[in-house]
Amino acid sequence: MDLGLSGRRAVVTGGSKGLGAAIAQELVGEGAAVAICARSETELAATAARLRAGGGQVFAQVADVTRPDEVERFIATSAQRMGGIDILVNNAGRAQPGGFATLTDADWQADLDVKLFSQIRCSRAALGHLRASGGGAIININAVYGRQPDPAFFATTVARAACLAFTKALAMEVARDGILVNSVNIGFVRTPQWHNIHQRRAPELPEEAFLATLAAAEVPLGRFGEPEEVAGLVAFLASRRASYITGASIDVAGGMGRYV
Ligand SMILES: NC(=O)c1ccc[n+]([C@@H]2O[C@H](COP(=O)([O-])OP(=O)(O)OC[C@H]3O[C@@H](n4cnc5c(N)ncnc54)[C@H](OP(=O)(O)O)[C@@H]3O)[C@@H](O)[C@H]2O)c1
Secondary structure: OOOOOOOOEEEEEOOOOHHHHHHHHHHHHOOOEEEEEEOOHHHHHHHHHHHHHOOOOEEEEEOOOOOHHHHHHHHHHHHHHHOOOOEEEEOOOOOOOEOHHHOOHHHHHHHHHHHHHHHHHHHHHHHHHHHHOOOEEEEEEEEHHHOOOOOOEHHHHHHHHHHHHHHHHHHHHHHHHOEEEEEEEEOOEOOHHHHHHHHHHOOOOOHHHHHHHHHHHHOOOOOOEOHHHHHHHHHHHHOHHHOOOOOOEEEEOOOOOOOO
16 A cells, blocks of 8 residues: 655654654654654754665654653654655653552653643644645654543553543634644554563563563553554554545553443
């Protein structure tokens, strides 16, 4: 299936590793120009070099999506370097395990900043560019926990529910501009973020055994997903083949999510 992404211009936040790097790789493979950001310069530069090695047109800039000035600079420079923006993938984020009793105001604020406010600010900065290019797509990477509350991931549950509401309301507001806004909700996908969770929670267990135990308990397919299994859907949603899909909330979660 030709997705028609050749020559399109995409911004992927948190594109240095994990899901963001896989999404950037998929979009570059489809012929799109891609701009990525992250906080760690070393990892960002290594990923950009890897993407360019395959012939991709890649712009990389250090930016923290919780800092409004850095968001504006990254989006503006990306548009300038690529000649516009057609696609925004709001992917940057982090895991915040923990129950209500453990969360301070600072934890709540930090989680809302990196999850909700990053999507708000990046979308606000990019919308003018999407409109200028005659329409486009915003894809927000969220979590199944936004639809199925889990008190063990309390802050994530609340922040991601807000992200889902943001996605739906924005989809309705910008539909007449030809801009599609959708959410991709992740369950358990093997990325560096899970490496960190393993180190924190059960360093005495081999990582494979830790992940396998979690998957057996929570995931109907019985395994963690791989980043590439998310990237294909994101590329599809970014393409004109998805031209009548907006305001949708699609799980990539191996069957997790006890709702209809
Ligand atoms: N993997 C899962 O199972 C899972 C489940 C549910 C939701 N998600 C969501 O999916 C997204 C990607 O997760 P992942 O598993 O790929 O995580 P990851 O492996 O930790 O990668 C996160 C990426 O985001 C960047 N990032 C983090 N904070 C940032 C900030 N403040 N500003 C700019 N970039 C930032 C990281 O680079 P730096 O650290 O260098 O900034 C990295 O490139 C996140 O929003 C996460 O919450 C993932």
